[in-house]
Amino acid sequence: MIGRKNWLFSVSELGADANAICLSLAETAKANGIDFYQYLVKVLTEPRTSQSISNQK
Numbered sequence: 001m002i003g004r005k006n007w008l009f010s011v012s013e014l015g016a017d018a019n020a021i022c023l024s025l026a027e028t029a030k031a032n033g034i035d036f037y038q039y040l041v042k043v044l045t046e047p048r049t050s051q052s053i054s055n056q057k
Helices: 004-009 013-031 036-045
Strands: none
Touching: 013 036
């Protein structure tokens, strides 16, 4: 379970929200057998190959 004590280290509400998003991604990756660090490296270093919906119009 994520949360509880993790929120003690958030300075602001926005920081807590960002922390919750990151922890949710990490836990989802772990539950699906994905190495979270390698996932982040891939997502943050490879160029996007598709356009967003707003750019397609």
